[in-house]
Amino acid sequence: MFINIEDVSKNYIQNKKTFCAMEHVSLQIEEGEFICLLGPSGCGKTTLLNSIAGFEKVSEGRIAIAGNEVTAPSTKNVTIFQNYGLLPWRTVQKNVELGLEGKKLAKKERREIAARYISLVGLSEFSKSHPGQLSGGMQQRVAIARALAVDPEIIFMDEPFGALDALTRMKMQDEISSIWQEQKKTIIFVTHDIDEAVFLADRVVIMTPNPGKIKSIVPVPLARKRDRTSEDFLKIRDRIFTEFEMKQKDNTEFYI
Amino acid sequence: MKKVFHIAVSFIVLISIWQLAVSFGSWNESLFPSPLKVVQGFKELMESGTLAAGIKDSLYRFAVGYSIAAVSAIIIGMFLGWFRKLWNFVNPVVQLIRPISPIAWLPFVVLWFGIGDLPAMVIIFIAAFFPILLTTISAVGKVDQTYIKVAKNFGLNQFQTLLKIVLPSAFPFIATGLHLALGTAWVFLVAGEMVGSQTGLGFMIIDARNNLRADMLLASILSIGLIGLILDSLIGLAEKKLLKISGFVPNERGA
Numbered sequence: 001m002f003i004n005i006e007d008v009s010k011n012y013i014q015n016k017k018t019f020c021a022m023e024h025v026s027l028q029i030e031e032g033e034f035i036c037l038l039g040p041s042g043c044g045k046t047t048l049l050n051s052i053a054g055f056e057k058v059s060e061g062r063i064a065i066a067g068n069e070v071t072a073p074s075t076k077n078v079t080i081f082q083n084y085g086l087l088p089w090r091t092v093q094k095n096v097e098l099g100l101e102g103k104k105l106a107k108k109e110r111r112e113i114a115a116r117y118i119s120l121v122g123l124s125e126f127s128k129s130h131p132g133q134l135s136g137g138m139q140q141r142v143a144i145a146r147a148l149a150v151d152p153e154i155i156f157m158d159e160p161f162g163a164l165d166a167l168t169r170m171k172m173q174d175e176i177s178s179i180w181q182e183q184k185k186t187i188i189f190v191t192h193d194i195d196e197a198v199f200l201a202d203r204v205v206i207m208t209p210n211p212g213k214i215k216s217i218v219p220v221p222l223a224r225k226r227d228r229t230s231e232d233f234l235k236i237r238d239r240i241f242t243e244f245e246m247k248q249k250d251n252t253e254f255y256i
Numbered sequence: 257m258k259k260v261f262h263i264a265v266s267f268i269v270l271i272s273i274w275q276l277a278v279s280f281g282s283w284n285e286s287l288f289p290s291p292l293k294v295v296q297g298f299k300e301l302m303e304s305g306t307l308a309a310g311i312k313d314s315l316y317r318f319a320v321g322y323s324i325a326a327v328s329a330i331i332i333g334m335f336l337g338w339f340r341k342l343w344n345f346v347n348p349v350v351q352l353i354r355p356i357s358p359i360a361w362l363p364f365v366v367l368w369f370g371i372g373d374l375p376a377m378v379i380i381f382i383a384a385f386f387p388i389l390l391t392t393i394s395a396v397g398k399v400d401q402t403y404i405k406v407a408k409n410f411g412l413n414q415f416q417t418l419l420k421i422v423l424p425s426a427f428p429f430i431a432t433g434l435h436l437a438l439g440t441a442w443v444f445l446v447a448g449e450m451v452g453s454q455t456g457l458g459f460m461i462i463d464a465r466n467n468l469r470a471d472m473l474l475a476s477i478l479s480i481g482l483i484g485l486i487l488d489s490l491i492g493l494a495e496k497k498l499l500k501i502s503g504f505v506p507n508e509r510g511a
Contacts, residue, residue: 073408073409078410079405087406087425088503089503098410
């Protein structure tokens with residue numbers, strides 16, 4: 001198994017009280033899979049993502065990638081943050097080159113690799129612009145180009161399209177889906193949008209809060225490129241809705 | 257254009273009030289010179305070359321003292337801002353020294369560095385160093401944690417992170433510190449030159465006083481104000497331009 005998450009828990013201590021962000025989470029992910037972590041806020045999906053990416057240490061349990069335990073962020077895996085994490089003082093070109101600067105590459109080679117991925121996301125004519133001059137969707141594409149440029153094994157995405165309007169968002173979903181098919185990377189994608197999860201994922205990991213844990217895993221055996229209005233799509237979407245509604249039924253004692 | 261109008265009106269009014277006060281007041285001309293007298297004193301200073309030489313010496317001292325202060329304060333500030341635990345130990349000492357006016361050090365400065373260019377440079381250094389140091393340290397603390405995560409993710413080492421991520425991202429705040437420190441340091445240049453030098457704008461004030469030339473005294477004072485104003489607008493322009501070039505001020509589409 002490529003990524004192995006074994007009985008992982010994460011506790012924070014806040015105001016002398018222990019707060020459990022994630023409890024007994026186990027998940028196996030295969031190489032090349034597109035996984036969506038789906039759930040409402042506070043369900044521990046971002047905590048889980050940050051733990052796999054190495055930005056947070058887990059309190060209990062073990063996370064291993066290709067057999068090696070995760071202890072710190074690795075250059076082999078790239079995280080794309082919700083606010084893109086682009087450096088405003090660098091041009092698009094220089095932003096994409098950032099990840100290549102740690103590697104021993106000739107300047108010319110670095111420039112060529114960056115240019116290739118900028119053209120892959122269709123921003124060649126903006127390579128000399130600063131991020132502040134680009135729209136949100138374009139900035140997100142720069143972040144994707146920057147992540148792809150270092151040829152990572154895994155890409156982590158934390159609600160990457162959260163700040164985009166609905167139409168741009170769907171366009172970006174199309175794009176990331178086709179990039180995933182072409183580049184064959186493992187993608188772990190955090191979202192709270194059910195449609196987005198069904199459109200993108202091979203498997204949707206449904207998480208629930210208090211404490212954060214995995215409720216169920218729904219496979220999405222639909223061919224790509226997926227049709228958001230097809231019957232099969234809606235069936236899986238319905239199933240996920242039911243999964244979340246089950247949670248409500250458990251709480252009936254709170255209704256008057 | 258409107259700005260020019262504002263400036264013109266404000267100076268015309270100021271000079272008129274000044275002239276009226278001289279005309280209708282009964283002050284001794286040698287204690288309170290008229291605008292015309294000051295212009296003549298100014299002319300005399302220019303013709304004798306005293307003013308040009310004074311400005312040259314003062315600007316030289318200022319440039320050296322301020323540049324050394326800026327470079328060292330930014331480097332030390334980056335370091336202390338990055339290693340917060342170390343800063344916690346250094347901070348009390350800095351807080352103790354900071355409220356002391358640079359002029360208070362003058363006796364020591366003159367004793368240690370003698371008379372000449374050095375005392376004024378040291379005073380300017382002290383005046384500029386602390387504001388730049390403190391803004392740099394606080395700017396480093398304000399760097400967006402996402403940038404630090406990105407740097408870690410891409411395997412940048414600490415030195416690369418400081419140079420490529422922290423410094424540019426803290427730059428807008430540091431620029432504000434540089435701007436403020438420039439004004440403060442210029443104020444203290446005069447004090448430094450009044451005691452520790454035999455040339456420069458500060459010394460011209462002492463010299464005019466010793467010769468009982470109120471007109472030259474006021475001409476020197478106004479020159480100091482004018483040059484301070486020019487320096488301040490220059491650094492303001494440079495700051496704006498740099499921020500724009502480096503993409504901090506979004507133009508066109510907007511963020």
